[in-house]
Amino acid sequence: MGQGLSCRASHEHDFFRAVQAGDLESVEYMVESEPSMLHRTTVYERLSALHIAAANGRIEVLCKVLDRLAHPDLLNRHKQTPLMLAAMHGKISCVQKLIEAGANILMFDSLHGRTCLHYAAYYGHSECLQAILTAAQSTTVANSWGFARFVNVRDGNGATPLHLAARQRRPDCIHILLDNGALVCASTEGYGLPGSTPLHLAARGGCLDCVRELLAWGADRLQRDSSGRIPYDVALKRNHGACAALLNPSSAEPLVWPSPLKFISELNSDAKLLLERALMEANMARERNILKGTKYLLPSPSHSDEGTDDDISSDSETELCCICFDQVCTIEVQDCGHQMCAHCTLALCCHNKPNPVTACKPAPVCPFCRSNIARLVVVKAKDEEKDMENKSKFKRPRRSRNLSEGSSSFKGLSSAIGSFSKRGSDRLADETVDKP
Ligand SMILES: [Zn+2]
Numbered sequence: 253m254g255q256g257l258s259c260r261a262s263h264e265h266d267f268f269r270a271v272q273a274g275d276l277e278s279v280e281y282m283v284e285s286e287p288s289m290l291h292r293t294t295v296y297e298r299l300s301a302l303h304i305a306a307a308n309g310r311i312e313v314l315c316k317v318l319d320r321l322a323h324p325d326l327l328n329r330h331k332q333t334p335l336m337l338a339a340m341h342g343k344i345s346c347v348q349k350l351i352e353a354g355a356n357i358l359m360f361d362s363l364h365g366r367t368c369l370h371y372a373a374y375y376g377h378s379e380c381l382q383a384i385l386t387a388a389q390s391t392t393v394a395n396s397w398g399f400a401r402f403v404n405v406r407d408g409n410g411a412t413p414l415h416l417a418a419r420q421r422r423p424d425c426i427h428i429l430l431d432n433g434a435l436v437c438a439s440t441e442g443y444g445l446p447g448s449t450p451l452h453l454a455a456r457g458g459c460l461d462c463v464r465e466l467l468a469w470g471a472d473r474l475q476r477d478s479s480g481r482i483p484y485d486v487a488l489k490r491n492h493g494a495c496a497a498l499l500n501p502s503s504a505e506p507l508v509w510p511s512p513l514k515f516i517s518e519l520n521s522d523a524k525l526l527l528e529r530a531l532m533e534a535n536m537a538r539e540r541n542i543l544k545g546t547k548y549l550l551p552s553p554s555h556s557d558e559g560t561d562d563d564i565s566s567d568s569e570t571e572l573c574c575i576c577f578d579q580v581c582t583i584e585v586q587d588c589g590h591q592m593c594a595h596c597t598l599a600l601c602c603h604n605k606p607n608p609v610t611a612c613k614p615a616p617v618c619p620f621c622r623s624n625i626a627r628l629v630v631v632k633a634k635d636e637e638k639d640m641e642n643k644s645k646f647k648r649p650r651r652s653r654n655l656s657e658g659s660s661s662f663k664g665l666s667s668a669i670g671s672f673s674k675r676g677s678d679r680l681a682d683e684t685v686d687k688p
Pocket residue numbers: 573574575576577578579592593594595596597
């Protein structure tokens with residue numbers, strides 16, 4: 253009897269080792285000879301073969317096991333599903349396969365009451381995060397719960413995925429979550445210090461990129477936690493000086509991504525990427541000013557290594573923007589076809605925020621001909637136009653050239669943007685608060 257038990261235990265041990273190592277042949281052999289293996293679990297954590305395959309990114313084994321299981325939502329000791337473990341470890345192919353196989357994205361573990369979305373955000377796996385969000389848009393969860401509610405799902409301590417991403421210094425995840433409707437000013441209940449917003453948690457984590465993302469999406473520097481602290485106080489207390497400088501309410505207001513504008517959310521992805529970069533560049537220029545007097549220095553812009561030597565004026569196709577006469581035209585207004593640079597487009601959109609008095613949203617109009625803007629697209633070079641359709645949009649040399657402004661053109665840009673944002677910033681701040 254005792255011998256039988258230990259023999260069985262060693263069988264299981266071999267089986268789980270084979271799953272962990274991704275040894276498909278051995279796994280197949282053992283499952284064939286003993287199908288019940290698939291329902292056994294490890295002694296302490298109660299991990300099934302599916303959990304182990306998912307956590308270790310063993311996609312072939314995972315597929316094989318999934319073929320033989322009725323459903324993929326097995327639970328371990330902490331009620332974690334294989335999908336949660338795949339999201340925790342950033343195993344994107346396993347995340348996708350599990351979702352395909354019908355894994356429920358709205359399961360809560362028993363540790364902190366977290367979903368797979370919390371796991372992806374906490375551990376900073378932006379690809380997994382995106383895959384789960386994409387699934388949430390099409391599954392029954394979206395119908396029963398609503399997508400917006402899912403993006404802002406709270407764990408047992410009242411933390412949304414955005415809170416966790418901010419605390420864990422995950423700027424990429426923050427960006428994706430905000431882009432999908434995460435509430436930038438939501439307060440936690442018990443997570444961190446009670447009443448913390450994502451900005452409080454980013455201040456605590458000391459991640460400048462996170463603070464920058466949140467501010468660009470309209471996070472409120474003056475919102476207080478339950479103890480009355482603003483994010484600035486938190487950054488100071490934690491000795492995150494650069495973050496504190498940006499969070500200081502007396503520092504200049506950052507440009508805010510004009511998310512309430514309907515047409516912005518309908519931008520094609522190329523144009524959106526350009527505008528997002530323009531906004532980040534404008535805010536970085538502003539940050540350099542804020543940090544100039546302090547000992548904190550910002551690293552140079554991330555794209556400074558890609559061809560700063562490019563001489564824009566030597567290119568006959570490029571045209572200077574007729575608004576700022578500083579940047580190259582990268583955005584085309586449709587249907588009229590007028591062109592301007594991304595920075596000016598952005599300033600135009602930020603400037604045209606909805607009017608709270610009349611409660612109507614004035615659609616931004618083309619600054620040249622005042623016609624309505626139906627769409628914003630990326631300017632195409634004339635000779636490249638024909639084969640553009642088939643080309644990878646993101647690898648064109650034009651883009652990197654257009655965006656690699658030298659430091660000299662930054663001056664012009666920041667003053668151009670500055671004049672817009674100075675006029676608009678007070679109003680912007682008010683409206684951000686008023687937003688429903
Ligand atoms: Zn311009």
